[in-house]
Amino acid sequence: MQNETIAALSTALGESAIAIVRLSGPQSRRWADCLFRGRRPLAETEPRFMSHGRLVDERGEPFDEVLAVWFAPGRSYTGEEMAEIHCHGGNMAARLCLERLHALGARPAKAGEFTQRAFLSGRIDLAQAEAILATIRARSEAGLKAAQKSLAGDLSRRAATLREKILDLSALVEAGLDYPDEELPPLTGPELVEELRSLSGEAHLLFDRCRTGLLLSQGIAVALVGKPNVGKSSLLNALLARPRALVTAVAGTTRDVLEAPLSHRGVPLHLLDTAGLRVPLDEVEALGIDRTMEALERADLALLVLDGSAPLDDDDRRAASRLVGRPHLTLVNKSDLPHRVGDDEARALSPSLGVLRLSAREGEGIEALKETVVDTVVGSGLLDEALNASASQLEELRLARSALDEARRLVREGLGEDVAAANLTEARSALDRLLFLDGDDALAERIFSRFCVGK
Ligand SMILES: Nc1nc2c(c(=O)[nH]1)N(C=O)[C@@H](CNc1ccc(C(=O)N[C@@H](CCC(=O)O)C(=O)O)cc1)CN2
Ligand SMILES: Nc1nc2c(ncn2[C@@H]2O[C@H](COP(=O)(O)OP(=O)(O)OP(=O)(O)O)[C@@H](O)[C@H]2O)c(=O)[nH]1
Ligand SMILES: [Mg+2]
Numbered sequence: 001m002q003n004e005t006i007a008a009l010s011t012a013l014g015e016s017a018i019a020i021v022r023l024s025g026p027q028s029r030r031w032a033d034c035l036f037r038g039r040r041p042l043a044e045t046e047p048r049f050m051s052h053g054r055l056v057d058e059r060g061e062p063f064d065e066v067l068a069v070w071f072a073p074g075r076s077y078t079g080e081e082m083a084e085i086h087c088h089g090g091n092m093a094a095r096l097c098l099e100r101l102h103a104l105g106a107r108p109a110k111a112g113e114f115t116q117r118a119f120l121s122g123r124i125d126l127a128q129a130e131a132i133l134a135t136i137r138a139r140s141e142a143g144l145k146a147a148q149k150s151l152a153g154d155l156s157r158r159a160a161t162l163r164e165k166i167l168d169l170s171a172l173v174e175a176g177l178d179y180p181d182e183e184l185p186p187l188t189g190p191e192l193v194e195e196l197r198s199l200s201g202e203a204h205l206l207f208d209r210c211r212t213g214l215l216l217s218q219g220i221a222v223a224l225v226g227k228p229n230v231g232k233s234s235l236l237n238a239l240l241a242r243p244r245a246l247v248t249a250v251a252g253t254t255r256d257v258l259e260a261p262l263s264h265r266g267v268p269l270h271l272l273d274t275a276g277l278r279v280p281l282d283e284v285e286a287l288g289i290d291r292t293m294e295a296l297e298r299a300d301l302a303l304l305v306l307d308g309s310a311p312l313d314d315d316d317r318r319a320a321s322r323l324v325g326r327p328h329l330t331l332v333n334k335s336d337l338p339h340r341v342g343d344d345e346a347r348a349l350s351p352s353l354g355v356l357r358l359s360a361r362e363g364e365g366i367e368a369l370k371e372t373v374v375d376t377v378v379g380s381g382l383l384d385e386a387l388n389a390s391a392s393q394l395e396e397l398r399l400a401r402s403a404l405d406e407a408r409r410l411v412r413e414g415l416g417e418d419v420a421a422a423n424l425t426e427a428r429s430a431l432d433r434l435l436f437l438d439g440d441d442a443l444a445e446r447i448f449s450r451f452c453v454g455k
Contacts, residue, residue: 002080002117005031007101008109009094010454016089021097022454023106024078024114029070031104032083035097036068042083047072055085055097064093078114079121112451119444126436127156127393129447134217134388136455142266143216146386155210155387156435162202162400163431169195170424173417189411192420196408203401203427210389210397212382215300219261219268220377223295225322226305227315228252228276231333234360235305236260236273239370245273252276255288257295264370267378272299277319293322301377302328303369304350308357309337312345320350328352329372335359389434396434403427 005025011018023032033041038053045051050069054062067086076082087093102108110116115132118124124132131150138144149155172187187195224232228251236245236258245258258273272295275288296302304323306316330352332341336359346355353376358365374383389397407423410416432438 002120005106006109006113006117007031007098007106008114008454009098010084010114011089011094013091014089015091019087019089019094021085021087021094021101022109022114023083023101024076024080024109024117025106026081027105028081028083031101031106032068032070032085034104035100036066036085037062038068042068042070045070047075050086055087055093055100057096057100058103063096064088066093077123078117079123080117109453110448111453112448112455113453115451115455116444116448119448124151125153125156126444126447127159127389127434128153130390130393131155131388132455133447133451134213134390136452138217139219139261140216140263140266140268142383142386143213143268143388146213146216147388149386150213150388155206155389155393158202158206158387159397159431159434162199162206163428163435165199165202166404166424166428166431169199170421170428173421173424177418177421189414192417193408193412196404196411196420199427200401200404200408203397203404206387207394207397207401208379208382209385209387210394212378212386213388214391214394215378216267216386217388219270220301220373221270221272221299222373223272223274223292223299223302224305225274225277225292225296225302225319227278227313227319230276230305230307231360232276232305233258233273235303235331235333235358236271238360238363238366239271251278252281252285255284257291262370264374265383267374267383269370269373277322278315296322296326299326301373302326303373304328304330304352306330306332306341306346306349307334308332308339308341309334311340312349316349323350323352327376329369329376330355331369332357333360335364336362393434396430400427400430400434403430 005027007023010020010022029042033043035055036053037056038051047070050067052067055064055066056062064087069084071082073081085097087097115129119129128151131147134147138147224235226232233245233247233254237243240260244260246253254275260271262269262271274292274295280286280289302323330346332346335357343355356369403423403426407420410420
């Protein structure tokens, strides 16, 4: 329990209907009562019941008509005694209210301090704190739902269950190592392989669900690339259903990378239209092509755009070669014109995940493209299964997953259970870090400092 009582504005600054000032700590209700004048003071009302009244300044003069409420310790967001004053929005009422509270002794809250107190009082763990941050930052319905699942503890629970199973298996493997001459080995080789197979399956599934969650919160970056004039910018406009990018018949129209958000089935996409790839004619074009390559680096998926109305040429082949090793789809554009590029030819150009025919000009195949993009990156089955996780939590899952795979391979190939035991330990410590079990204060500070003041 913290001794200091903190206060902050919990709603965004600026003109709004209502502004909420929050207090947390032992003096919350008392100090709220110093400026609140209702039918009864909060001290005489039931917790969690809104009371109507006025706020008064130090001379007793009213300055706003408000609603106020208090929460008992153990039954509040922070787990401490809390009070809230719901003022009118705008810049003045909440500011005067806060100034009064600070004059009474309430300390201005630091970024994320309310949530930090919820963590310190044991009401939530750090994975749930991450989920609260993701809830506030969600940019799509699917992202919001994934965050709420993690807030309900889904990620922590599943990771903790997996960690327990790994610990149990480690104990068995190490018992076998310590007493190699025992008559009955605690686990036979095939049994161990089977156990490891099931653990690695769970780790893979959890990783995929969290990867989906991360994509939902960050958005899927999709880069449109190809040689000049194939219709990349036209495609961007068709996807957005508005003329965002300049389109001309001149090759080399797009110079900078154009970015535009789009949401499909609740999944946020982040589209990147790029300068056409070819041997540059001048310095401006060369710089534009550098940016195309940077966009490719950032992209979760690339769309290789081809002009289906003209035979493929060396520029197409060079553009395709930039995509080797990157997940991409091949789009044969201008399907409203006579076809000059066969499906097989398009497929032979690069190891892409699929070939789609479309017409940016006529809008043909655009819906199918959006659908394919989401399915390719997220996997349609996983959308409802998404769990929110931070980038570093996902990294720990990746480590746990490959350590389990490695242990399984070693045992299957008879390469020694001692090495497998080391891999199990590695997997377990990755999950320890994911669950923030090592109690690293600096890490907690880092999480809460990403919150806004008042949360
Ligand atoms: N006005 C207002 N709206 C808000 C919040 C708030 O603090 N104030 N929240 C936050 O910023 C969110 C709601 N989150 C909350 C989470 C837990 C508890 C709470 O009292 N938990 C207790 C008791 C649970 C119960 O009795 O149902 C607990 O978990 O022990 C309250 C709010 C969103 N809306
Ligand atoms: N018939 C037809 N023409 C298209 C289609 N898509 C684009 N075009 C035309 O192709 C030309 C080039 O289109 P852009 O969208 O500017 O091509 P780009 O790939 O962005 O070109 P750069 O920015 O120069 O790399 C324009 O004249 C478009 O009108 C299509 O689906 N059908
Ligand atoms: Mg363009």
